[in-house]
Amino acid sequence: MTAPLIRIEDLHKDYVTGAGRVPALDGIDLEIGAGEFVAIMGPSGSGKSTFMNILGCLDSPTRGRYLFAGEDVAGLDADRLAAVRSGAIGFVFQGFNLLARMDALDNVALPLVYAGVARASRRRRAAELLERVGLGRHAHHRPAQLSGGQQQRVAIARALVNAPRLVLADEPTGNLDTHTSVEIMRIFAELNREQGLTLVLVTHEADIAGYARRLVRFRDGRIAGDEVAGGGAP
Amino acid sequence: MKLDDLAGEAWRALGANRLRSALTMLGMVIGVGAVVLMLAIGAGAQYMVNRAIASMGTNLFIVLSGASTSGGLRFGAGTTPTLTLDDAEAIGELPTVAAVAPIAPGTAQFVYGASNWSTLVRGTTPGYLKVRDWPLAEGRMFTRAEVRSSARVVILGQTVIENLFGGADPLGRVVRINSSPYTVIGTLAPKGQSLDGRDQDDVAIIPVTTAQRQLFGSRFPGTVRYLLVQARSPKLMQRARRQMEALLRQRHRIPAGQPDDFTIRNLTALAQTASRTARVLSIMLGAIASISLLVGGIGIMNIMLVSVTERTREIGIRMAVGARSRDVLLQFLLEAVILSILGSLVGAALGVGIAWLVSELVAMTVVVTLWSIVLAVVVAAAIGIFFGWYPARRAARLRPIEALRYE
Ligand SMILES: Nc1ncnc2c1ncn2[C@@H]1O[C@H](COP(=O)(O)OP(=O)(O)OP(=O)(O)O)[C@@H](O)[C@H]1O
Ligand SMILES: [Mg+2]
Numbered sequence: 001m002t003a004p005l006i007r008i009e010d011l012h013k014d015y016v017t018g019a020g021r022v023p024a025l026d027g028i029d030l031e032i033g034a035g036e037f038v039a040i041m042g043p044s045g046s047g048k049s050t051f052m053n054i055l056g057c058l059d060s061p062t063r064g065r066y067l068f069a070g071e072d073v074a075g076l077d078a079d080r081l082a083a084v085r086s087g088a089i090g091f092v093f094q095g096f097n098l099l100a101r102m103d104a105l106d107n108v109a110l111p112l113v114y115a116g117v118a119r120a121s122r123r124r125r126a127a128e129l130l131e132r133v134g135l136g137r138h139a140h141h142r143p144a145q146l147s148g149g150q151q152q153r154v155a156i157a158r159a160l161v162n163a164p165r166l167v168l169a170d171e172p173t174g175n176l177d178t179h180t181s182v183e184i185m186r187i188f189a190e191l192n193r194e195q196g197l198t199l200v201l202v203t204h205e206a207d208i209a210g211y212a213r214r215l216v217r218f219r220d221g222r223i224a225g226d227e228v229a230g231g232g233a234p
Numbered sequence: 235m236k237l238d239d240l241a242g243e244a245w246r247a248l249g250a251n252r253l254r255s256a257l258t259m260l261g262m263v264i265g266v267g268a269v270v271l272m273l274a275i276g277a278g279a280q281y282m283v284n285r286a287i288a289s290m291g292t293n294l295f296i297v298l299s300g301a302s303t304s305g306g307l308r309f310g311a312g313t314t315p316t317l318t319l320d321d322a323e324a325i326g327e328l329p330t331v332a333a334v335a336p337i338a339p340g341t342a343q344f345v346y347g348a349s350n351w352s353t354l355v356r357g358t359t360p361g362y363l364k365v366r367d368w369p370l371a372e373g374r375m376f377t378r379a380e381v382r383s384s385a386r387v388v389i390l391g392q393t394v395i396e397n398l399f400g401g402a403d404p405l406g407r408v409v410r411i412n413s414s415p416y417t418v419i420g421t422l423a424p425k426g427q428s429l430d431g432r433d434q435d436d437v438a439i440i441p442v443t444t445a446q447r448q449l450f451g452s453r454f455p456g457t458v459r460y461l462l463v464q465a466r467s468p469k470l471m472q473r474a475r476r477q478m479e480a481l482l483r484q485r486h487r488i489p490a491g492q493p494d495d496f497t498i499r500n501l502t503a504l505a506q507t508a509s510r511t512a513r514v515l516s517i518m519l520g521a522i523a524s525i526s527l528l529v530g531g532i533g534i535m536n537i538m539l540v541s542v543t544e545r546t547r548e549i550g551i552r553m554a555v556g557a558r559s560r561d562v563l564l565q566f567l568l569e570a571v572i573l574s575i576l577g578s579l580v581g582a583a584l585g586v587g588i589a590w591l592v593s594e595l596v597a598m599t600v601v602v603t604l605w606s607i608v609l610a611v612v613v614a615a616a617i618g619i620f621f622g623w624y625p626a627r628r629a630a631r632l633r634p635i636e637a638l639r640y641e
Binding site: 053056058059078079082083085086087091093097098099101102110111113114115116119158162 | 236239243246247250547548550551552553554555556557558559560561633634635638
């Protein structure tokens with residue numbers, strides 16, 4: 001077995017509010033290997049989003065170790081974290097989070113701007129990925145001119161554009177109807193199967209989680225279960 | 235992130251809200267326009283004053299008949315002439331004095347052919363040209379011998395020549411001054427306006443004796459209205475004044491303790507005061523205009539703060555996909571600087587345009603200098619950076635998750 005892409009040891013995250021300390025994550029230990037497709041489920045407030053943010057280097061843990069591709073990223077400063085995000089991580093959000101001013105192509109190309117890629121290759125690569133998510137003909141539509149499912153596909157293309165080692169999706173189908181959700185999940189499953197993309201996804205729906213090959217359950221900031229899921233079954 | 239990408243992002247962000255960007259820029263347009271215009275007006279005033287001063291002559295005293303009190307000239311000063319041609323001669327002998335010109339002024343009617351023109355005539359001596367640093371355009375000055383013999387010769391200023399002769403050559407012609415014939419022996423080089431805005435070229439010069447005895451006559455023969463005296467150097471001005479005072483008191487037999495019956499004024503010092511006043515005026519105009527520049531800068535800061543708040547989520551998204559805080563800082567800073575520089579360029583063009591209109595319509599001298607435009611644009615850019623810095627910092631310091639969560 002190769003070294004895991006993600007190794008997390010005794011990870012804690014406390015939020016300090018007016019009411020006192022809220023332990024959102026309370027000692028997480030987890031390993032995720034390259035090429036895995038993991039779904040995370042759990043009741044509301046169990047710390048799933050908090051965990052995803054730390055996983056995606058958007059936030060730092062209060063305590064504990066986080067090794068990403070062998071590098072300890074738990075104590076990195078904001079700019080180093082930005083560099084890790086820019087080079088190795090893609091996000092898909094529940095609310096799509098596209099920039100309304102830009103057309104689909106420019107939205108997809110945005111991460112490459114910050115990675116310092118030249119304009120011509122940016123556009124070529126973005127067009128390629130739009131093609132892959134089936135939106136080749138919508139390259140010059142703005143988010144407002146696209147349906148929810150189409151917007152989420154643009155977001156997936158954006159998450160993939162700088163060839164990340166890890167894609168994180170926090171409730172990516174939360175704002176979509178069942179039919180569209182299925183479309184999106186098929187894209188994810190295909191990316192994982194055919195390109196070996198490492199995927200971690202948060203969902204509240206069992207049939208969405210069913211596309212993953214491993215299911216991690218959260219409860220009160222701890223891991224309450226870790227099992228093989230539907231997508232992994234033969 | 236590359237600079238051209240950064241500029242592209244900034245430009246696009248500004249383009250997304252055109253009306254707001256334009257209105258924000260308007261603050262800078264007005265500020266820079268006002269600065270350029272005011273500096274042009276100030277520089278114009280200074281230019282006029284300096285030119286008038288240069289045309290006046292250097293190290294110059296005027297000696298008037300009559301005493302002065304601390305509050306100014308005593309009543310009647312200059313009306314009872316006490317200064318004589320001999321006084322002028324004696325002052326001319328002083329070691330500190332370079333040249334003296336007694337002046338007997340008056341107005342007279344000039345006729346040449348069908349043209350006639352009324353102008354100021356100064357009766358004086360050959361020293362006049364030296365005292366006033368006034369070269370001849372053509373011909374010659376009258377001589378001391380011609381002064382002694384009260385010759386009927388005249389030297390004409392350019393305005394008089396224009397009005398009497400049109401394009402013709404006046405040298406050697408005979409003009410009638412108050413009906414008597416005078417030969418034109420020289421013409422004066424053009425001088426332009428004086429400090430008080432009079433046309434200095436509307437003048438004619440004749441020997442002082444001719445003026446006194448023939449043209450104007452005098453109730454007090456042998457006296458002149460005033461003397462112009464040029465000291466040898468700026469350093470000798472004080473010495474020259476003291477020597478003149480002593481000399482005139484002695485010549486006029488004024489007992490100790492009695493006030494002078496003449497007044498010596500330092501024209502050069504007066505001119506320097508005028509020049510300083512013009513400079514202060516121009517600085518003040520610029521300073522007042524700079525306030526509007528400052529207001530423009532505050533407008534930029536205000537809009538950038540609003541913009542940062544409005545675009546918090548956008549900032550979060552950019553950070554999530556790999557933007558560093560420096561990228562965010564530079565983008566917002568660049569937006570502010572683009573607004574201020576673009577505004578300042580438009581403002582400079584507007585200022586130059588209005589300055590030109592003013593000079594055309596109001597016949598006021600305005601001098602648009604390149605440095606004033608460069609200064610205004612550089613200051614505007616600095617203002618953009620200064621007032622853009624705080625909002626940009628605020629944007630750059632946002633934490634990605636909080637920015638993403640912002641509604
Ligand atoms: N910024 C914050 N400040 C204070 N407390 C927070 C903050 N974010 C989350 N929490 C708290 O941390 C706990 C975990 O929240 P988190 O958002 O990770 O839950 P979740 O599992 O994603 O829930 P959901 O399924 O509703 O999205 C909750 O108790 C929440 O109130
Ligand atoms: Mg959540």
